[in-house]
Amino acid sequence: xxxxxxxxxxxxxxxxxxxxxxxxxxxxxxxxxxxxxxxxxxxxxxxxxxxxxxxxxxxxxxxxxxxxxxxxxxxxxxxxxxxxxxxxxxxxxxxxxxxxxxxxxxxxxxxxxxxxxxxxxxxxxxxxxxxxxxxxxxxxxxxxxxxxxxxxxxxxxxxxxxxxxxxxxxxxxxxxxxxxxxxxxxxxxxxxxxxxxxxxxxxxx
Numbered sequence: 001x002x003x004x005x006x007x008x009x010x011x012x013x014x015x016x017x018x019x020x021x022x023x024x025x026x027x028x029x030x031x032x033x034x035x036x037x038x039x040x041x042x043x044x045x046x047x048x049x050x051x052x053x054x055x056x057x058x059x060x061x062x063x064x065x066x067x068x069x070x071x072x073x074x075x076x077x078x079x080x081x082x083x084x085x086x087x088x089x090x091x092x093x094x095x096x097x098x099x100x101x102x103x104x105x106x107x108x109x110x111x112x113x114x115x116x117x118x119x120x121x122x123x124x125x126x127x128x129x130x131x132x133x134x135x136x137x138x139x140x141x142x143x144x145x146x147x148x149x150x151x152x153x154x155x156x157x158x159x160x161x162x163x164x165x166x167x168x169x170x171x172x173x174x175x176x177x178x179x180x181x182x183x184x185x186x187x188x189x190x191x192x193x194x195x196x197x198x199x200x201x202x203x204x205x
Contacts, residue, residue, distance in 0.1 A: 001029045002040060003055070010046035017041065032059040035130060035205055036167065058132065058167055060203065065126060067202040068114045071099040080113035095134055097165060097200040104196050110142070112184055114202055120176060126204035128154075129175050131184065132167045134198040135160050142197055147184055148174035165200065172204055 002025065005012045016023040016030045017039045023030050032038065040055045068078050073090040079101055087104040094100040103112055116123070135142045143160050145168065146152050153168035160166075 004028070005042045005053070007044045007046060007051060010044040010051070012042050012044045015041045015043075032061045035059065035061045035064055035203070058165065060201070061205060064130075064203045064205050065123060066117045067123075067129065067204055068117060069099060069201045069203070070101045070199070075099075076101060078115040078117070080115060085110060085112060091198070094198050094200075095165065097132070097134070097198075099200065101199045102196055103199065105142075106194050112199075123172065123176060123204050126172050129170045129172045129202070129204050130167050131170075131202045132165060132200040133160075134165050134200075135162050136196065137162045138195045142195070145184055148178055150174045167201075175204075 002014050002016065005014065014025070014028075016025055018032075018034065018036060023032075023038065030038075036059070038057045038059050040057065042053045042055070044051045069075060070079075070090060076088060076090045079088055085103055086106045089102050089104075091100045091102050092098065094102070103110075129147065133145075145160055147170040151170045151174045153170055156168060
């Protein structure tokens with residue numbers, strides 16, 4: 001459903017866009033045919049003045065195939081902590097996202113692994129792997145990310161966007177070639193990362 005908005009003295013209309021294209025709406029709802037960022041544009045005319053506001057939402061498509069999410073604390077059992085990771089813990093929420101893995105890192109070239117929720121054969125029809133992640137600004141913050149030592153996220157040239165939730169999109173082939181686990185490799189400007197990263201979801205389409 002599209003979140004409702006109100007304004008005193010006027011009626012609010014809402015339009016939904018994805019990748020610059022308008023998405024069909026019906027009865028104050030829309031269907032997400034692809035995962036990604038959707039923009040809801042609210043407009044209202046009050047006393048001859050046009051008021052307009054954009055709200056961004058991340059939506060995961062219904063046909064997305066879960067790799068690992070963190071909806072409950074037990075999901076952390078499938079997040080594999082290696083020596084390069086100091087600590088992992090489950091959080092009920094962080095920065096507006098519910099069900100989050102907090103990963104504390106205090107070494108160079110941090111890597112984090114995950115065990116997929118389904119058999120590898122079930123992912124073979126997918127083209128892309130997505131990870132939704134938040135990296136706070138800090139000393140030697142994480143600035144770079146790849147999948148399985150090879151694939152870079154589309155549209156970001158490997159670089160991390162700080163202080164906001166971002167869903168990074170990778171070609172899925174490196175993940176499929178690694179058998180029962182995939183991993184991400186990160187780096188910082190000084191090659192040593194000290195701090196936390198937050199992961200809300202990993203899925204394929």
